[in-house]
Amino acid sequence: MILLLRLSGLSLFLLAWEAAGRSLGDALLAPPSSVALEMWALAGDAQTLRVIWQSLAPALVGFAISCAIGMPLGAIMGRSKLADALLHPWMSxxxxxxxxxxxxxxxLLLGTGWWFVVAVVVLSSVWYVVLTTYQGAVRIERRLLDVGRSFGASRLQAFRTIMLPALFPYLLAGARIGLVHAVRSVVLAQLFILTGIxxxxxxxxxxxxxxxxLSLLVVIMGIGLAASSGLGRVADWLAPWQKVAER
Amino acid sequence: MSLRRLLPLFSVAAGLAVWEVVGRSTPPVVFAPASAAGWYLLHTAALPGAIAQSLLTLVTGFVLSAVVALPLGFAMGRVWWVREMMHPLMTGIYAIPPVAFIPFLVVWFGLFVESRVAIVAIMSFFEMLTIASAGAAAIPPKLLDVARSFSAPRWRMVAAVLIPASLPFLFTAIRIGLVRAVAGVITAELLLSPANLGKLLLDSAARFNTAGILAIVATVALLGLAIQQGLLWLERHVLRWERP
Structure with a gap:
């Protein structure tokens, strides 16, 4: 029944689109039937597929850099009052x-090459990684750390066995939001310099x-959905003890 | 003033100082110092007009987006069949980066103000929709049950329970939506036919006037920050009962 409703929403949308597309014509709004045909052609077009694939590389590199910088930074900001006071205004x-x-x-600074795209990706996704990790680090319960201390855990042990597992869901949530923004910003960067997607x-x-x-938009939508659900799968697999709170 | 409040101020001052030093030690075509950017802000006659025009675009697009996103989000949060019907569709469209719609919007609305308003509307729409629907779904059923057991009429239920319970997340939705709208305005003004703040930014870039570029970037950043902080302040004052 619920499945039926879900499908009905989509199919109503497709029907409305088809009707509107037919009456407006391909020049204004191609109906889904012609978009589907076009996607079929796109799937056979090796050149276009390669361009799309190559566009994803800077997104992934930038995303990796964002995680490498953002996660430690967020954790430090969450645990140290001084770092928080100094860095928070800049983050916001x-x-x-x-x-x-x-x-x-x-x-002007980097030209329009590959690293320009990476820089745009980093600058748009790193803040979300930082702030999500920060939220997690702030919420680590005092109690847990106190227990660790009373059992004589060293700082490293406390970090490895208490803070890291508590942070994990937030790291993954941050990574997920960061990845979504990474994919978005690649499209933004490439629209400026007119390469790739x-x-x-x-x-x-x-x-x-x-x-x-429209068929390109559908492809980009697919990439976005695949990226975020793929990372969700990885998250559930790596940290089955705590499903990520916010999807 | 306590140290807690002084440290952020100190950090901002230190940041400006670093900017100034870096700017002075590099050639002006690469990176201009903060003082040059400040000078540009004070001596550009076109700036206030450009800001006003940009804000007008922002508000128009935001209002168009909010009047659809907030009620629809509310309905998705409260009415289960609306949620089931709309959710897959909205998730799908949300996965498309808003800027990817630009070539399509150009086909429909051209290169000028209509397209800019459309981008602002699209960029703020989905965040507001998501927050409104999550918030509406999380209204505590207890509140409604109490009203129902006192057999409150429907309009009392809306006026005395639903609206006060919704205000906090509506505020959040509007705040995030407005911040997204600022991003939408500047994106549109840069990627479509350059206009207002975007035009000033691109003109500066074309002349390697980094002071101008940095000044406009700072203006955009402060605009976003001002909207964000202003709404947080308003939220604290309107929603007195929510204050801890």
Missing amino acids: LFVVTSVAAIVPILI GGLLQEAGMDISTARL
Whole structure:
């Protein structure tokens, strides 16, 4: 019954889209039937697939850098009052700043190469990793640390056996949000310099028919969904004792 | 003033000082000092007008987005069949980066103000929808049960229970939505036909005027921060009963 409702929402949307698409024409809104045909063509187009695949590489590299910087930084900010007081104002400033605004100066500093895209990815995802890890580190219960101390745990032992397991769900949640932002920002960066997925989108936007554009959007949607659900799977597999609180 | 409040201020001052020193020791085409950026802010006649125009775009797009996102999110949180119907669809569309819609929006709305408003609306829509639906779903059933056992009429239920219980998450939704809208405005003004703040930014970049670039970036950052902090302040004052 619930499955039926879920499907009905989607199919109503597809039907409305099909009807609107038919009456408006391909130039304004290609109906799902022609988008599906276009996707079939896209799947056979090795060139396009390679471009999409290559666009994901900077997203993954940038995401890895964000985790490597953001997770320790967030943990330190959560556990040290001094670091928190010094860094928090900057974090709240950067997290509300749109990366798009920083893009022009990044282009001046780094050119429009591969590392430019990586930089945009890092600058848009690292704050979310930091702040989510921070939330986790702040909430580690005093009690647990006290128990560790009364049993004479060294700082390293306390970190490894108490803090890390308590932080784990937050690290994963942060990684997930960070990955979503990494995929988004790759598209943003590439729309500025018109390479990769951004270039494909721009090119498709010039077509008479919107079928190709819409099919690219569906592909990007697939990548986004796959990335976030894939990381969710990894999370459940690595930390089965604590399913990530916020999906 | 206590140390706790002084340290962040000190940190901001130190950051500005570092910016100034780095800016002075590198050539101005690479990185301008903070003072040059400040000078640019004070001596650019076009700036106040550009900020006003950008804000107008922001508010228009945000309002268009909020009038759909908040009620729909509320319905998704409270009515189970609406949630089941809409959830897969919304998750799917949410997975598409908003900027990816830009070429499509150009086809529909052109390169100018209509498209910018549309991007602002799309960028703020899904965050507000998600927060409103999560918040509405989390309204404690106890509150509603009490109202029901005193056989409150429907309008009393809405006015005395649902609305006060919803205000906290509605505030959060609006705050996050507005911050996203700031990002939307600047993205749109840079990627479509350059306009307002985005145009000033791109003009500075074209002339290697890094002072101008950094000044605009700082303006955008402070705009976001001001909206965020302003709404937090408003939230604390309106929702007195929520204060710990």
